[in-house]
Amino acid sequence: MKPALALLVFAILSVTAYAQSYRAPRTPAGQPDLQGIWQAVNTAVWNIQDHSASLGVPAGQGIVDGNEIPYRQEALAKRRENYRNRATEDPERRCFMVGTPRILYMPYPFQIVQTRDQIAIISEYVHTVRSIRLTGQHPAGSVQWWMGDSRARWEGETLVVDVRNFTDQTWFDRSGNYHSDALHVVERFTRTSPDHIQYEATIEDPKTFTRPWKISMPLYRRVETNVQLLEYECQAYLEAERDARR
Amino acid sequence: MSCGSVVRVMLLAAIVAGGWRSVVIAQQASGAAIPSLPTRPDSVCPDDNPIAVRACGRERANTFTPPKTPDGKPDFSGFWGGSQVAHENLEAHVRTPDDNGGPSVIVDPPDGKVPIQPWAEVKRLENRARYIDQNAQCFQSGVPRHLYMGTYQFLQTPAYLVQLSEETNAVRIIALDGRPHVGKDIVLWQGDSRGHFEGNTLVVETTNQNGMPRLDQQGHFYTDAATVTERFTMFDPNTILYEATIDDPLVYTRPFTIAIGLHRNTRQGYELWEESCYEGESNATHLLNLGYRNYPGFSAKDAQIAKEAYERSRTR
Amino acid sequence: MKARHHVAIVALMLVIRLMPTHAHHSLSVEFDTDKTVTLTGTITEMKWSNPHGWLYIDVKDAQGDIQKWAVEFASPNQLYRRGWRREDLPVNASVVVNGYRSRDNSARISATDVKLPDGRTLFAGNNEKQ
Secondary structure, X not given: OOXXXXXXXXXXXXXXXXXXXXXXXXXXXXXXXXXXXXXXXXXXXOOOOOEOOEOOEOOEOOOEHHHOOOEOHHHHHHHHHHHHOHHHHOHHHHOOOXXXXXXXXXOOOEEEEEOOOEEEEEEOEOOOEEEEEOOOOOOOOOOOEOOOEEEEEEEOOEEEEEEEOEOOOOEOOOOOOEOOOOOEEEEEEEEEEOOEEEEEEEEEOOOOEOOOEEEEEEEEEOOOOOOOOOOEOHHHHHHHHHHHOO | OOHHXXXXXXXXXXXXXXXXXXXXXXXXXXXXXXXXXXXXXXXXXXXXXXXXXXXXXXXXXXXXXXXXXXXXXXXXXXXXXXXXXXXXXXXXXXXXXXXXXXXXXXXXOOOOOOOEOXXXXXXXXXXXXXXXXXXXXXXXXXXXXXXXXXXXXXXXXXXXXXXXXXXXXXXXXXXXXXXXXXOOOOOEXXXXXXXXXEOOEEEEEEEOEOOOOOOOOOOOOOOOOOEEEEEEEEEEOOEEEEEEEEEOOOOEOOOEEEEEEEEEOOXXXXXXXXXXXXXXXXXXXXXXXXXXXXOOOOOHHHHHHHHHHHHHHHOO | OHHXXXXXXXXXXXXXXXOOOOOOOOHHHHEEEEEEEEEEEEEEEEEOOOOOOEEEEEEEOOOOOEEEEEEEOOOHHHHHHOOOXXXXXXXXXXXXXXXXXXXXXXXXXXEEEEEOOOXXXXXXXXXXXX
């Protein structure tokens, strides 16, 4: 092999190898450290699939693998109805919690705080908190929470999170992609560099979809000096507006 | 399995295990099995009198070694619970159908009264008559009120102490890494908190509050100029002495300090669960129908104007 | 004996700690705590919402007409922690509810307890004095 070509091959392999085998610094408990302030930089909140721009809505390349969401036939009709009614029916319009995984691609930063048994993901959006537990089980029986119940384990460098116990009230985006209370999400968080987490999630909901499907996106560290989480207390603003109209 | 037989099995198991705590739990609440309610052990200091708790707690703290983090700091991690008393009224108040009643939580000034300026007392009465408590709207309650009466989990790392509440999923993040406060043009419901350790006490300074939450259900309020200084001191394995000094010179004649015991919840496997408060809120609608309104907040500028107007009215 | 003393204290403290920690606006602003009512009715819906769960029941009055009542409960988490699930309050179950009447004279009560046909009593979790 010519030296220049060999060098090129070596360089490509090194970059790939670096991305695949980045070893994150460890927390005091010896786990890969996911802590910091992070934010998704994409347009998934508008539409998790590929979409063109419209007034006030940027164009975007979707986060859905294969760009297809395998709705059941009857579920597709509901998705279309959601789209038509999105100005009022999207839970975000009422300042409600937006569910999992949408909270991770909302246009607000979130902070990860990590202890040995628990990882808290705190979003600026209506102070949403996801407590991801490395202990215990999903609660038995029909317990339903907007953000679901998250139980996790470490697989090497990757945090694998199993999320169940959802309501049927949240949407995946502002376009009306939705789910039932049978939703089951399996997430994978992997540090790939000092300032990136690669996020993947498998979405499963036999009442709504014909098969599981996947989303993936990078999460970017907010690297500004002294960056911190602020607040978006949507509910308070909405109530003040309603008061003004009374 | 019927409820009665569940209770019998639990009692038997408890007797066999010899655990008195589980026996008590099995006897609770009309025979239903209670898998995960809080468990609150006794404190070494008397629990019902804030002045006594403060004196006793401070003395005990001199000889008590709290659990420590790997980097040698007192470790406040775990589950904690507050008390209803201050939520109702910072000052001493009797039991009514409305209130559980209780002593004043104000330890300084020693007379237990809020040192409120005359103009602000007028505003306080207006607040109480006109506005929905932020708690009823599922909004956050600011500092110190978010720590009065909730079900808490504290998560502590070298750089942050995070205080989670089950109630309305409230959260406060205290930075421990010495960074400066945010700029004064940013105001926040939970304020902006910076903490450092003095021996075994965590001292937290909170500024940049937005003046929206009230300090109790009697309409006691503060402005965005307030500074709140808190001291967290564990004095036995299961109790934190929590002291908070509120300094708002436009509203109060001097800083005043409250003291509350935060009690550890020792229930094994206890978890904070999601409370989707605002998503289900209907109480506020009812209160709005009764004529109450949302509190518009009160800035330092509002306070200056109100104070001057009051003083002008008094000189006529 | 010390163990019994501890049991008594912890029992008392547990009773106190069973009070709703989300007692936002005072109960008696909305409900008349001097007026206890007892309703017997059929469940039409149970809403597991925060800060209060709501049970909707049809109550037959003396003339045999159906009145629709709304019954306020503690929060879902407080009920879940007592082991209660949605399946325990099914539509069409017959219940006896005790509670305080709403001050605005609407068909609403704040429940103190609910008795199911099999004899179990659901502590509604609202009233901090229980």
